[in-house]
Amino acid sequence: MKFEGTKDYVATDDLRVAVNAAITLQRPLLVKGEPGTGKTVLAEEIAKAIDAELITWNIKSTTKAHQGLYEYDAVSRLRDSQLGDERVRDIRNYISKGKLWEAFERKKRPILLIDEIDKADIEFPNDLLQELDRMEFYVYETNETIKAEIRPIVIITSNNEKELPDAFLRRCFFHYIKFPEEDTMRAIIDVHFPGLKGKLVQEALNIFYEIREVPGLKKKPSTSELLDWLKLLLSEDISPETLREKDPTKLIPPLHGALLKNEQDVHLFERLAFLARRERN
Numbered sequence: 001m002k003f004e005g006t007k008d009y010v011a012t013d014d015l016r017v018a019v020n021a022a023i024t025l026q027r028p029l030l031v032k033g034e035p036g037t038g039k040t041v042l043a044e045e046i047a048k049a050i051d052a053e054l055i056t057w058n059i060k061s062t063t064k065a066h067q068g069l070y071e072y073d074a075v076s077r078l079r080d081s082q083l084g085d086e087r088v089r090d091i092r093n094y095i096s097k098g099k100l101w102e103a104f105e106r107k108k109r110p111i112l113l114i115d116e117i118d119k120a121d122i123e124f125p126n127d128l129l130q131e132l133d134r135m136e137f138y139v140y141e142t143n144e145t146i147k148a149e150i151r152p153i154v155i156i157t158s159n160n161e162k163e164l165p166d167a168f169l170r171r172c173f174f175h176y177i178k179f180p181e182e183d184t185m186r187a188i189i190d191v192h193f194p195g196l197k198g199k200l201v202q203e204a205l206n207i208f209y210e211i212r213e214v215p216g217l218k219k220k221p222s223t224s225e226l227l228d229w230l231k232l233l234l235s236e237d238i239s240p241e242t243l244r245e246k247d248p249t250k251l252i253p254p255l256h257g258a259l260l261k262n263e264q265d266v267h268l269f270e271r272l273a274f275l276a277r278r279e280r281n
Contacts, residue, residue: 009038009045010180010187018175019046025173028114028132028154030164033177036222039157042177043113046155053110055152057099063120065127068098069137069146091141100131104148111153118158125168133171180223182209192227199240204230207243207253211260216268221259229258 003019005011011019019042022029031039047054057068073094081088097105103112117125131137135148156172158164180188182205189201204226212220221229232255233243242254252269253259260266 003046003049006045006049008048008191009041010184010191011042011045012184015042015175015177018173022173023153026151028156028172030156030158030169030172030174031177032158032160032174034179034220034222035159036224037177037179038223039177040113040115043111043115043155043157046153047111050111052153053106053108054113055099055103055106055110056113056115058115059117059119059124061119061121063124065120065124065131066098068100068114068128069131070098070101070139071096072141095139095141100137101146103152104135104146106152107149109150109152111155114154114156116159117156118161118164122162122165126165129167129171179212185223185226188223189227189230193230193234196230196234197240200233200238200243201230203240203243204233208259211253214268214272218264218268219261221261225259225261229255232258 003011003016003023005016018031019029031042033039043056044054046052072091073096077088077091077094087093099112099114103110132154135151136145138145185205186201189196208221208226208229211217236255238254252266252273256266256269260269
């Protein structure tokens with residue numbers, strides 16, 4: 001079982017090595033990187049490449065570790081018992097399976113994606129240590145142990161919003177997805193826009209990387225935002241010559257709403273353009 005990338009996902013050599021190492025070691029693959037570098041999509045593409053089911057657990061700030069195992073609805077059971085409902089005789093009627101339970105019971109090896117683990121409470125990763133290590137957990141309400149029939153491939157993503165515990169990190173194979181260099185970005189663009197004119201791509205990439213290098217930028221544009229911008233440039237038939245204009249009073253590129261996503265960054269470029277106009281006068 002080897003991951004070599006797919007026709008829809010450009011995987012660098014070091015990323016392919018990391019994925020295959022995690023599969024070989026049977027350890028969770030912890031993937032970090034800037035938002036928009038393809039961490040979540042990676043799990044989807046691995047699933048496609050090896051023909052596996054993808055089970056996704058989207059983590060929120062309120063998510064608790066036990067929700068990935070199961071949840072017991074004691075309130076509903078109490079209400080039904082007061083109403084004389086026959087369902088109360090079987091406690092399993094009030095247990096909802098979590099994403100780990102779903103992954104553990106599959107007959108064919110699935111991909112389990114735990115997406116944006118750093119959004120949860122700091123204790124969240126530690127609360128999953130034993131379950132991810134042993135691939136089993138105990139259900140107190142039914143007095144049974146749920147054990148994985150076949151160990152799932154676990155992909156965990158993080159946007160680096162908070163530090164993860166050392167004990168958790170020791171159990172993972174780690175990979176940081178670097179922001180794509182220009183050659184890799186060209187390959188990504190070619191996947192989404194086959195045969196796109198070279199001049200337009202070059203000018204768009206020049207502007208894109210220049211924007212990312214502007215000091216004080218609050219949110220650097222990501223790969224997905226570059227692709228959106230290119231789609232708009234094509235839709236509006238913006239020429240490479242229009243993009244190539246080096247008028248310092250027009251620092252904000254056309255259709256910049258696809259690249260700049262908050263007012264602070266737009267104001268930053270407006271101030272830079274204002275200063276450029278003052279210097280020219």
